[in-house]
Amino acid sequence: MNMLHETAKAPKVAVVILNWNGLKYLQTYLPSVTASTYPNLEIVLGDNGSTDGSVEFVRANFPMVKTVLNDQNYGFTGGYNKVLAQVQADYFILLNSDVEVVPNWIEPVIKLMESDELIAAAAPKILSWQQKNKFEHAGAAGGFIDTFGYPFCRGRIFFEIEEDHGQYDQTIEVLWASGAALFIKQKYWGLSGGFDERFFAHMEEIDLCWRLKNMGLKVMYCAESTVYHFGGGTLDVENPYKTYLNFRNNLLLLQKNLWLRKSVFIIPMRFLLDFVTLARFLSEGKRKDAAAISKAHRNFIRQLFTNSGQRQKVRSERHADYNLQSTAGFYKGSVVWAFFVRKVRRFSELKGW
Structure with missing residues (x-):
């Protein structure tokens, strides 16, 4: 009875995993997603025309996962736009197929977002799956951008990645939330128009979050939730x-x-x-x-x-x-100058905010 009551009052959340020939990632990481404890949850596999048997694997082994099939590979942007048009929920979580989660990873982020109508999007702490004491490149502890448009994170500047010692365990407003594990309210996804499909892949989530900020909304980093990202599952760093x-x-x-x-x-x-x-x-x-x-x-x-x-x-x-755009997440200085000239290697060492 308590579980039924809790499910009824909790906002509906849809975890949507976009897949393209990612069988090995689904085999490794999907079991952790299906073990999530959030009470009012739907898990969706959106497939971008895979040919590796990944859809058949999910249908055979995870019947609780809904599958939505695109007829071809529309990239990260087009793929998600087409899949999410067929999903109904109060919150979407766009989750990479190469992310491992802990059972209660959803609850803290939804609690944070429910606390403020103006919070449109958020992301958890993202650590490396291979080295769980280090931040992961794609998101780390919240996304920022410098005066010349270079994105970086708390915990990662360019290719320099910090170990996690709890130094960024404060929930704060940021500029962008990583597309590896992006929480967004469905109404703001619709109002913003979703991803700009011209991006195809890479930085599309920064564009989305910046547009939300320009609409007067907030993007948050939630330190109370942690996920583990393998990284590089779509394109190698050197590609x-x-x-x-x-x-x-x-x-x-x-x-x-x-x-x-x-x-x-x-x-x-x-x-x-x-x-x-x-x-x-x-x-x-x-x-x-x-x-x-x-x-x-x-x-x-x-x-x-x-x-x-x-x-x-x-x-x-x-x-x-x-009515005023928040300045949170914008660095007034040059991260290029700080990194390559001043030899700054940690987010906490940046000056000129």
């Missing part, structure tokens, strides 16, 4: 296509979400900084990565005026109770 997406999408992110008067200064500066990275890749013999940056710039320039037409459409839909 030139990932390099292309990161550089192209970062420029698109800035063009969409910065105010026009800031973008006309910041975007040319980013081109200059990107050329420095391109030259470094060439000096290290990484010609394919250098070519990927050049391709990203050409694509961005070709689409410049088309993208301008898509500039922040939701600014006029600000929440009625919160």
Whole structure:
């Protein structure tokens, strides 16, 4: 009776795992998700046209998991947009297939989000599955962005990843929540329009969260919940296509979400900084990565005026109770200067907030 009452009053939560030929990850990590203790929970596998038998595996071994099938691979952005259009819940949790969770990982985040109408999205602490005492690259302890548009996290600056000693065990407002384990209220997913499918994959969650911030809403990091991310399950770190997406999408992110008067200064500066990275890749013999940056710039320039037409459409839909954009999550300094010149290696060492 108590369980029935608890289920009835708890908001409905749908954990949605987008899959593309991820059988080995589902075999390893899905059992932990199905062991979640949240009372009013639906688990959904959204499949992007897999051919490795992963859908058949889930249907045979986890009949409690609902399957929603796309007819082809629409990427992270298009795949989730199509799947979530067929899911009904108060909260969506977008969870990577290579994430291990603990039984009560959902409850603290939902409690936090229920406490404030203006909280649109949130993420738990994300640690490495391989080294559980270290943060994981994709999200760590909450996402930030610097004045030139470089994303970083509490616990991770560029490729330098900190050990977790409880130094970031404070729940705070951030700029972005990692797409590896992204909690979002269904109504704000709908109001924001979901993911921008031009991103395909990489930085799409930063764009979504920044749009939510521009609408006057909040994005939070919940320190009371922890998950463990394997990482790199879609594209290897050294993959030139990932390099292309990161550089192209970062420029698109800035063009969409910065105010026009800031973008006309910041975007040319980013081109200059990107050329420095391109030259470094060439000096290290990484010609394919250098070519990927050049391709990203050409694509961005070709689409410049088309993208301008898509500039922040939701600014006029600000929440009625919160008319000013929060500055939480924005670093006024340059994380590039701090990391490569001042040799800062920890988030806590950053100055100039």
